Amino acid sequence: MSWMRKLNHLNVIAAAAGGAIASYIFTSDERRKTAWTSWTTGYTPSVKWDWNWDRREAHSLVKPPKYKDDENNNVICNGSYEERLEKVRPTASRHLIFIRHGQYNLEGVSDSERHLTDLGREQAALTGERLKELTFPYSRVVYSSMTRATETAKIVLEKLDKIEEIEQCELLREGAPIPPEPPIGSWRPEMHKFYADGARIEAAFRRYVHRAPSSQEKDSYEVFVCHANVIRYIVCRALQLPPEAWLRMTLHNGSMTHIVIRPDGRVGLWQLGECGYMPPEKLSRT
Structure with a gap:
């Protein structure tokens, strides 16, 4: 030859x-x-x-x-x-905006008791207003089935018009994604929690975080209302960073994290825990 x-x-x-x-x-x-x-x-x-x-x-x-x-x-x-x-081959980009729920009642024992506080509702409203001001053509809102995330999503949705698809998802519930490295603080779930929650949160990543299909002609903007652990893990996975690094980041209540996925598979982090639109007295990280 x-x-x-x-x-x-x-x-x-x-x-x-x-x-x-x-x-x-x-x-x-x-x-x-x-x-x-x-x-x-x-x-x-x-x-x-x-x-x-x-x-x-x-x-x-x-x-x-x-x-x-x-x-x-x-x-x-x-x-x-x-x-x-x-x-x-895709030609459009996907913009994924992850919102952490507002401050909630930490004294609650059951999920239904862990509802938003007055401050949490204010934070959700401020985030909804911010999304409205950005004037992106949002096509979908997906939110965790936990009470604090569901309440946050409903307040956000009151600020937005003409959302084509609204979905509640069990996969986005809060949990322990993977043992963090290094361990930080006193939060130390049993290993069986990581085994169960980690698979579910990974499933959420695979379901929602991917490049656009070839049939998508224009850039899309989707909103996901969920929890800090879920968002931080997804950020690490999307950027191909060690997933064990998720606990090295901190997110304020009601903050926005913006990820963009390009047609060729490149992924960019436009914002991480953005909350500059909130006045200082409205900020919290509970």
Whole structure:
């Protein structure tokens, strides 16, 4: 097999593999995704970004092409592989805005008793007003089924118009996502809590945090009203940081955390615990 034929052959294999090392060498699409430092200085990052983190990379959604030699001994593909890739490749971004519930009654024993305080209701109203002022075209609001999150969501929804989809979700309930490193404070759940809650919160991440489908033509804005532990864990997972780092962050009640997911799988954190729209006397972290 000639050198040029080998090169062409490797190109086909790289495209079919969707993430193999060869694709970083031979395809322009993967070269674009490689850090500029890798091409200018030979720098190798300690941890590489996983482009197929949500299993929605185009190459993983399309059956690899069959290839054969033509009469000139060139490797060719059967079918319109590139066309099929284009059909499943996203073109829009998803904006996910996570809101922590307002301050609630810490003396409550049952979930129903852990309702919002007067301050918590004020915080929720301020957050709703902020969302309204941003004038994003919100298409969906999803909220945890726990009392404090449900109450917060209802107050927020009073400030917003024309929400196409409103959903309550058990997966977004508060819990212990994963043992934190380093351990902080006196909050130390039993290991069985991490085992049960962690799987549920991970399921919430996989259900809601992913790139847009190819059918989505415009950028979308979705609101999720839930809890600090859930939000902090999702931030770590979305940014491909060690998930054990979730407890190193603190979120105010009623604060907003804004994540954007680009069509190529890049993820950016636009805001973490934003609450500057609240006056100082309305801030709390309970």
